Amino acid sequence: MSKILIRGAKVLGGEPQDVLIDGETIAAVGTGLDAEGAEVVEAGGKVLLPGLVDLHTHLREPGREDSETVLTGTRAAASGGYTTVFAMANTFPVADTAGVVEQVWRLGKESGYCDVRPVGAVTVGLEGVKLAELGAMHDSAAGVTVFSDDGKCVHDAVIMRRALEYVKAFDGVVAQHAQEPRLTEGAQMNEGVVSAELGLGGWPAVAEESVIARDVLLAEHVGSRVHICHLSTAGSVEIVRWAKSRGIQVTAEVTPHHLLLTDELVRTYDPVYKVNPPLRTERDVRALREALADGTIDIVATDHAPHPHEDKDCEWAAAAMGMVGLETALSVVQATMVDTGLLDWAGVADRMSAKPALIGRAAGQGRPVSAGEPANLTLVDTEYRGRVDPAGFASRSRNTPYEGRELPGRVTHTWLRGKATLVDGKLT
Amino acid sequence: MDTQPGSPPDARPVLEGPDIARVLTRIAHEIVERAKGADDVVLLGIPTRGVFLARRLAAKLEQITERKVPCGSLDITMYRDDLRMHPPRALARTEIPGDGLDGRLVVLVDDVLFSGRTIRAALDALNDIGRPRAVQLAVLVDRGHRELPIRADYVGKNLPTSLRETVKVQLAEEDGRDTVLLGAKAGQ
Amino acid sequence: MQRHLISAADLTRDDAVLILDTAEEMARVADRPIKKLPTLRGRTVVNLFFEDSTRTRISFEAAEKRLSADVINFTAKGSSVSKGESLKDTAQTLEAMGVDAVVIRHGASGAPYRLATSGWIDAHVINAGDGTHQHPTQALLDAFTMRRRLVGRDAGLGKDLGGRRITIVGDVLHSRVARSNVDLLHTLGAEVTLVAPPTLLPVGVESWPCEVSYDLDATLTKSDAVMMLRVQRERMNAAFFPTEREYSRRYGLDGDRMARMPEHAIVMHPGPMVRGMEITAEVADSGRCTVVEQVANGVSIRMAVLYLLLGGNEPAQTRTEEK
Numbered sequence: 001m002s003k004i005l006i007r008g009a010k011v012l013g014g015e016p017q018d019v020l021i022d023g024e025t026i027a028a029v030g031t032g033l034d035a036e037g038a039e040v041v042e043a044g045g046k047v048l049l050p051g052l053v054d055l056h057t058h059l060r061e062p063g064r065e066d067s068e069t070v071l072t073g074t075r076a077a078a079s080g081g082y083t084t085v086f087a088m089a090n091t092f093p094v095a096d097t098a099g100v101v102e103q104v105w106r107l108g109k110e111s112g113y114c115d116v117r118p119v120g121a122v123t124v125g126l127e128g129v130k131l132a133e134l135g136a137m138h139d140s141a142a143g144v145t146v147f148s149d150d151g152k153c154v155h156d157a158v159i160m161r162r163a164l165e166y167v168k169a170f171d172g173v174v175a176q177h178a179q180e181p182r183l184t185e186g187a188q189m190n191e192g193v194v195s196a197e198l199g200l201g202g203w204p205a206v207a208e209e210s211v212i213a214r215d216v217l218l219a220e221h222v223g224s225r226v227h228i229c230h231l232s233t234a235g236s237v238e239i240v241r242w243a244k245s246r247g248i249q250v251t252a253e254v255t256p257h258h259l260l261l262t263d264e265l266v267r268t269y270d271p272v273y274k275v276n277p278p279l280r281t282e283r284d285v286r287a288l289r290e291a292l293a294d295g296t297i298d299i300v301a302t303d304h305a306p307h308p309h310e311d312k313d314c315e316w317a318a319a320a321m322g323m324v325g326l327e328t329a330l331s332v333v334q335a336t337m338v339d340t341g342l343l344d345w346a347g348v349a350d351r352m353s354a355k356p357a358l359i360g361r362a363a364g365q366g367r368p369v370s371a372g373e374p375a376n377l378t379l380v381d382t383e384y385r386g387r388v389d390p391a392g393f394a395s396r397s398r399n400t401p402y403e404g405r406e407l408p409g410r411v412t413h414t415w416l417r418g419k420a421t422l423v424d425g426k427l428t
Numbered sequence: 429m430d431t432q433p434g435s436p437p438d439a440r441p442v443l444e445g446p447d448i449a450r451v452l453t454r455i456a457h458e459i460v461e462r463a464k465g466a467d468d469v470v471l472l473g474i475p476t477r478g479v480f481l482a483r484r485l486a487a488k489l490e491q492i493t494e495r496k497v498p499c500g501s502l503d504i505t506m507y508r509d510d511l512r513m514h515p516p517r518a519l520a521r522t523e524i525p526g527d528g529l530d531g532r533l534v535v536l537v538d539d540v541l542f543s544g545r546t547i548r549a550a551l552d553a554l555n556d557i558g559r560p561r562a563v564q565l566a567v568l569v570d571r572g573h574r575e576l577p578i579r580a581d582y583v584g585k586n587l588p589t590s591l592r593e594t595v596k597v598q599l600a601e602e603d604g605r606d607t608v609l610l611g612a613k614a615g616q
Numbered sequence: 617m618q619r620h621l622i623s624a625a626d627l628t629r630d631d632a633v634l635i636l637d638t639a640e641e642m643a644r645v646a647d648r649p650i651k652k653l654p655t656l657r658g659r660t661v662v663n664l665f666f667e668d669s670t671r672t673r674i675s676f677e678a679a680e681k682r683l684s685a686d687v688i689n690f691t692a693k694g695s696s697v698s699k700g701e702s703l704k705d706t707a708q709t710l711e712a713m714g715v716d717a718v719v720i721r722h723g724a725s726g727a728p729y730r731l732a733t734s735g736w737i738d739a740h741v742i743n744a745g746d747g748t749h750q751h752p753t754q755a756l757l758d759a760f761t762m763r764r765r766l767v768g769r770d771a772g773l774g775k776d777l778g779g780r781r782i783t784i785v786g787d788v789l790h791s792r793v794a795r796s797n798v799d800l801l802h803t804l805g806a807e808v809t810l811v812a813p814p815t816l817l818p819v820g821v822e823s824w825p826c827e828v829s830y831d832l833d834a835t836l837t838k839s840d841a842v843m844m845l846r847v848q849r850e851r852m853n854a855a856f857f858p859t860e861r862e863y864s865r866r867y868g869l870d871g872d873r874m875a876r877m878p879e880h881a882i883v884m885h886p887g888p889m890v891r892g893m894e895i896t897a898e899v900a901d902s903g904r905c906t907v908v909e910q911v912a913n914g915v916s917i918r919m920a921v922l923y924l925l926l927g928g929n930e931p932a933q934t935r936t937e938e939k
Binding site: 270313 | 747
């Protein structure tokens with residue numbers, strides 16, 4: 001088996017150390033490690049993190065291979081420092097059977113760029129009416145542990161209750177896309193000062209908050225854990241904070257874009273800023289950053305949502321919702337959380353690797369950087385400053401809201417169980 | 429029309445207030461004479477200063493003929509042939525006297541006759557408004573350099589100029605005093 | 617002025633007054649035997665209507681033709697647009713045909729802005745109404761009508777609407793007319809009050825430069841002009857208000873209410889009116905109602921906008937911008 005010595009890396013942002021990888025495992029962490037027989041990677045003060053884990057990725061395959069495939073999506077993930085992605089269920093056909101999740105899981109294995117863990121749909125066809133075969137998906141080769149109708153809300157309280165209860169049998173979790181459907185009919189952007197002016201249909205914060213409030217109470221009632229996808233408002237933060245203080249088993253994620261961007265950008269009517277849930281206000285952004293720092297929000301998840309060019313190169317109302325995010329997530333987190341002093345690199349490792357792996361029960365991922373652990377690692381040049389150029393993306397889609405924006409940090413290396421997937425910023 | 433605001437520092441007057449009054453009186457008499465009593469004359473001034481001159485001429489004609497002489501204005505902005513060379517200009521008023529122009533002798537009045545393009549535009553504009561019996565042109569100053577086959581019927585003063593010079597008419601109604609200035613073009 | 621007219625909020629006070637003054641001169645052309653000016657000869661204007669609006673299209677078309685522009689009408693019905701051709705493809709087709717200006721009506725808020733800023737097209741873009749966003753020429757013709765009636769036809773030249781109190785009543789939430797009017801009337805110095813049931817006011821209205829009231833009777837007595845917005849009966853089904861009868865009782869304008877308005881005050885409506893809903897026939901047909909004038913003024917305003925955007929080698933300049 002091959003050996004790799006990463007020399008002089010700031011492990012979780014600490015003092016420079018050497019990390020020796022032997023085969024699939026971290027063999028040693030220390031200073032002045034012997035390079036004998038090992039390929040040496042000079043880290044030169046870059047930050048070494050455990051491989052990132054994304055609990056919320058849309059890989060689009062099967063069905064929308066024009067926007068992303070498992071292969072291109074996992075290549076994008078490796079470029080962004082990820083070693084695991086959870087692939088959302090809203091594909092065509094929907095991932096609501098063992099057959100579909102196994103197909104996605106197998107495609108992930110074949111790609112070899114990162115682990116792909118399929119998310120199963122909660123209800124058949126994401127229609128919110130009839131429970132999908134959650135147990136069968138769990139028992140399949142894909143071993144599904146996370147269930148979500150993401151893109152749609154499990155809005156029926158009874159269905160949600162049953163799903164929360166049912167997945168307890170195999171330690172699963174329901175990830176809720178919190179969006180009250182009636183309150184968001186025709187919604188195009190955050191409802192507030194900007195929507196009033198632009199004349200775009202409003203997506204009120206209460207449509208998210210009311211569902212989260214209901215679901216944490218349901219989770220408490222039935223003693224289940226519940227995960228909140230892409231939490232986006234200050235009010236949602238308050239509810240989750242309250243629920244956690246009560247001991248309710250709730251976890252929540254925030255996307256990089258909700259940590260950085262606000263609905264003021266919609267004034268351009270450029271659909272690259274159209275996303276669901278929508279970009280909110282400055283006040284929400286502040287609350288989300290604080291909540292991620294204090295642990296109220298557990299993790300960062302990208303909600304990487306690739307769309308073909310034509311679905312964004314049109315008028316706002318006709319455009320698809322969503323943004324790609326795998327290749328910019330860490331940079332946005334550095335800009336919004338690390339460079340602002342809200343979180344250190346150990347905190348980033350927790351929010352982007354350890355916790356998401358824990359929530360999704362992704363064994364062997366999100367582990368400490370220490371001897372004996374699987375060698376899932378990513379090396380980040382945190383001093384780097386550069387403008388985002390979508391032309392260089394590994395993703396098949398280019399719908400990034402950050403084009404031309406200067407962001408800090410760049411992932412230079414990623415290792416998946418000791419195998420390099422990214423070297424010097426280039427995919428292997 | 430060379431009617432830029434402000435006068436060049438080295439400009440010299442070629443007509444002063446009394447001269448202007450005198451030539452307008454003369455033109456009024458010429459109109460009466462050529463129009464055989466001027467009973468069907470309508471004066472149309474071309475904004476801005478042509479309108480003031482037309483009003484002054486009308487007053488003089490009324491003194492001579494002891495009859496009311498219809499007087500109006502004709503804005504030619506939207507008929508100009510150089511519209512595409514500048515940003516759009518603010519429009520001035522076109523005011524056609526109540527009885528209209530059909531069958532009348534229309535005398536167009538302007539301050540300076542130069543290339544003739546303003547008058548061409550005015551003839552086009554007239555065409556859309558009515559059918560006068562005849563159209564004549566009265567100007568305070570003719571500075572030459574015609575670019576079109578147009579001439580004035582009544583001229584206050586023939587002023588030979590070079591293209592490097594500028595002629596500026598100031599009238600009390602707009603500028604606080606009556607004078608015609610001849611100067612060098614700005615930047616030359 | 618900017619290259620395009622997308623929103624009433626893009627106009628400075630001087631821009632707006634210049635448009636109103638220019639429209640006043642354009643209006644005089646309508647009284648002439650030949651209602652035509654050669655000003656836009658050789659310019660091609662496309663009326664790109666993705667939404668049915670015969671009234672607005674005819675108004676623009678009349679304005680374009682009076683200025684001698686070549687006019688192409690492009691309506692979505694029966695065209696390739698309904699077959700899934702995108703706004704972008706349509707725009708590029710028009711660009712290839714060498715059009716100088718696009719007058720666009722679109723059901724999606726922001727479509728004209730997108731057309732003007734996306735690099736799909738070089739032509740000037742004039743917004744003829746987009747979704748629930750803006751309808752700037754409507755606001756201009758409303759302001760023109762108010763200035764004529766409240767200040768005077770000639771006395772109004774060069775003036776704004778400083779100090780006039782304008783009340784806008786009805787479905788503000790779904791109204792691009794209300795948005796444009798609030799912006800423009802504020803720019804022109806008027807004091808605007810919106811009156812509507814709370815359900816028909818957008819969240820965020822508190823940031824607009826106007827007052828908001830739920831009480832029509834209290835506002836009427838202090839209004840120089842009252843603009844009634846159309847209220848679609850379908851809104852009732854979406855629970856914006858309980859019944860038609862209750863709506864007209866609380867927010868409709870009838871003869872009794874009109875009688876309580878100051879004597880000089882006028883009643884306006886962007887049309888088409890829903891008689892019996894927001895306005896009674898008695899009010900609609902009274903001499904204080906300016907609906908028909910508004911239509912006539914629409915042509916003058918659109919001529920003015922077309923001239924000031926397209927008449928020269930660049931849009932008209934006003935003092936504020938030269939500073």
